[in-house]
Structures are given as C-alpha cells and as structure tokens.
Amino acid sequence: MQPCPSILIALILTFLIPNTCFGYSPREDARVIKEFKRQQGLNHAKIARDLVHRANWAALGSLSTNKLVEGYPMVNIISIDDSDASGNSTGRIRFLLTDLDFTGPDWQKDNKVTLLFSDEQTLRCKDGGKDPMEPTCARSMISGQVQKLDPSDQSYQPAKDAFVRRHPAADNWIKAHNFYLCELEISNIFVLDFYGGPHNVKASDYYAVSK
Amino acid sequence: MQPCPSILIALILTFLIPNTCFGYSPREDARVIKEFKRQQGLNHAKIARDLVHRANWAALGSLSTNKLVEGYPMVNIISIDDSDASGNSTGRIRFLLTDLDFTGPDWQKDNKVTLLFSDEQTLRCKDGGKDPMEPTCARSMISGQVQKLDPSDQSYQPAKDAFVRRHPAADNWIKAHNFYLCELEISNIFVLDFYGGPHNVKASDYYAVSK
Numbered sequence: 001m002q003p004c005p006s007i008l009i010a011l012i013l014t015f016l017i018p019n020t021c022f023g024y025s026p027r028e029d030a031r032v033i034k035e036f037k038r039q040q041g042l043n044h045a046k047i048a049r050d051l052v053h054r055a056n057w058a059a060l061g062s063l064s065t066n067k068l069v070e071g072y073p074m075v076n077i078i079s080i081d082d083s084d085a086s087g088n089s090t091g092r093i094r095f096l097l098t099d100l101d102f103t104g105p106d107w108q109k110d111n112k113v114t115l116l117f118s119d120e121q122t123l124r125c126k127d128g129g130k131d132p133m134e135p136t137c138a139r140s141m142i143s144g145q146v147q148k149l150d151p152s153d154q155s156y157q158p159a160k161d162a163f164v165r166r167h168p169a170a171d172n173w174i175k176a177h178n179f180y181l182c183e184l185e186i187s188n189i190f191v192l193d194f195y196g197g198p199h200n201v202k203a204s205d206y207y208a209v210s211k
Numbered sequence: 212m213q214p215c216p217s218i219l220i221a222l223i224l225t226f227l228i229p230n231t232c233f234g235y236s237p238r239e240d241a242r243v244i245k246e247f248k249r250q251q252g253l254n255h256a257k258i259a260r261d262l263v264h265r266a267n268w269a270a271l272g273s274l275s276t277n278k279l280v281e282g283y284p285m286v287n288i289i290s291i292d293d294s295d296a297s298g299n300s301t302g303r304i305r306f307l308l309t310d311l312d313f314t315g316p317d318w319q320k321d322n323k324v325t326l327l328f329s330d331e332q333t334l335r336c337k338d339g340g341k342d343p344m345e346p347t348c349a350r351s352m353i354s355g356q357v358q359k360l361d362p363s364d365q366s367y368q369p370a371k372d373a374f375v376r377r378h379p380a381a382d383n384w385i386k387a388h389n390f391y392l393c394e395l396e397i398s399n400i401f402v403l404d405f406y407g408g409p410h411n412v413k414a415s416d417y418y419a420v421s422k
Contacts, residue, residue, distance in 0.1 A: 057331060057343040057344065059272075059286050059327050061270075061272040061284030061285065061325075063274075063284055068399050068401075069325065069398075069399050072272075072324070072325055073273055073284035073325050074272065074284075074325055075270050075327035077329045077343055077344060077348075078344060096344075102409075112283040112284065114272075114280065114284050114285055116270050118288045120268060120288065120332075123334060126267070130380075131267075131379075131381070132268040132290055133288060133381075133384075134380050137288075139288055141285065141313075143283050167344070169344075169345050170342070170344075173344075188279050198313075200279065
C-alpha cells in the first residue's frame, strides 16, 4: 500500500525542518522527495546484512582496560567474516582475537562491544560522490557480547576454514599466537541508510534475511 | 648508530616467540629481518600524522548514552579534517558534531573518546596485499576530549573553511542543523605499524612533525 500524498509530504517536511529529526537535512527538496520515495523500499535488515558481508573488517569499540586509557572507549580494527562454506552471507559475525591485543582483555573485563560497518570501508560512498558522514552513506552499528567459540563444537572447523579463506594471513595468527575464534552475540542493531535517523533492527529480522 | 647484530637477532627472536610480544608473528623469518631493518627507520609520530591527514573520516568511539545500548561503547563514523588554509596537515583533528546524532549526547555526558585511523580506510593495505588486521597495516588510536570551538575565536572561520573545502556536504549540515565544529584535545596516541606491539607517541611529538 502506498502512503497517501498528504502523509508523504508531511513526512518530507518533517525531514526538512531543522532539529526535528535525527540526521542531516539534504540540500535540494526535489532530490529529497525522489530519494524519500526510493527509501520506502529500503530493507534495513538487508542493508545491515550486506554491509557486514561486504566488509573485511569492523571498527570494534570496547571499554578500555589499558592503563593509559582506562575508562575510555577503545576502537580497534578487527578482521571479520560471516561466510558459510560456499562464501555466502550468514550474518554471523566471526573474528579472531588475542589477549595480546587491546580488545582481548577489554571484553573479558566488561563484555560490551559495538562494531561499526560503513559503505565507506569499501569506498562505495566516495565513489558515489557521498561524504562518509552523510546519512545516505549507509552504516550499521551492531552491539553485543563476544562469544568465544568452542573448538570441540562441530561448527567450529567450518567457521574457522571460512575465516581463513577470507583472511589467509589468519592461518599464521592461529599458529603463532593464542588467537581464538569468536562470534558476536547480537543485542542491538542500528542502521542509518537515509535522512531521518537510525532504524532499530531486530536480530531475528537481521538473521532472517535470505541470501 | 646501528644496533649491533647480536642485539638485532635477539630482538628478532623476541618477535618470533609466541606470547612474548603484543602483536602477531610473521610467516617468514627472512622477511621479518628485512622488515625489521626497515622498521628501524619508522617514525611513529609521522605515521600517525600521515594516517590522520589521509583520512576523510574516523571511527569515533564514545561511551553510549543511548537507552538501547547504555553503558556500551558506541562507534560512529565522523568526517574529519586537519588541514590548514593551504590544505597541509596540522595534526589538529577537527570534526562537526550534532546533538541529533549518537556522538553529541555521549561526549557531553562523559567526555572520553577514541578515534581509530587505519591505512585500510583508503584501501592502502588491501592494495598492498596486507590483511587489515595485520600489524603492518598501520593504524593509530587517538584518545582525548572533544572541545567545542568558539565561533568568536579568530581561528574558527579558517578552520571551518578548511573543513568545508574537504567536506563540501558539511556546508549544508551547518546551515540546516545545529552542527558545531570541534577539535580533539589529545590525551593519548597509540600507533601500531609493525610487529612487536603498539607505540605510545606523545602529543607534543605528534604536533611537532613538520609537513
């Protein structure tokens, strides 16, 4: 069902009035209307899944335990993969951590992390003429808990193999240091893909996207 | 002065023994020795300055005040610029914030933020065949406090002009919403640019790098 024109115009005006929305206001009204119509078809859960699957890494925020920045948020670059054995997206965000790096000690002290994914990681925004901070440069902030995976579980080896296929260097990390494979247990997903503020996506809807 | 060979070899061996260093171990010893020799010439402060100047954005970590993820770290994508009027690096990290976004309310509640810069933001690591999490894919985590700049200060307009030159879309953010120009007051700099763990760089050394 299409929204009636008056509701559509009211919503558009809401976007154009400063300070009434969470986000930024676009320059040209005509472009907004066109984009707004397009945005009706946006599937925020799918956008999050696509961002995660395209990304080779995430900017992972943790609550720092490092004595130089204790009490600060720390942000680390963490290689990630969500592929199944065929290289398709599963949405399950897996990564290797070591206690020798910043993130390892942090999550074990207070298990709250947020991973940022942005279309600018692959230069899709730059190539499309969008500033990385424009709301139309899609991003997702996914928060949750780090789960250390059990090497004796039958899903462990396929997950590890998929990770190493995507990140061949990881083969050496596992051999030379005590890296351990983890998965994010998702507690909250924000998606910002247009003007008007972020969308909250349920983890069940995120995982239900079929690829 | 060159370090004597025995010290050099001892240091290299230190890097190769698992769990004795903060970082990952490389695959080929010969490559390590070559890289280690090269690394002697690395200027960590300059690497941080170069990372900041090349980046159009940072993954900015804050302590979340959003009710859905309160107590978690939040990671946002924030457009940045450190240019002077001629487009040269100053090291002074400036950015526009709005209280309508995640970061604005966070820093005003607890003014502790960390900005991640990585060579992978511009695909320099990918293009060089390096995994984004390899220590040789240079990164810098810069922590500090958000300082709201005073529009009546004589340095404000040139800083704003430089920002808008780099981020033309920002012109509209300022006009349409209550965005305010900020600068990071740096309290800690970590640089990871090779095997063997992060380096701590003094803010004074970072700013002293001449460009």
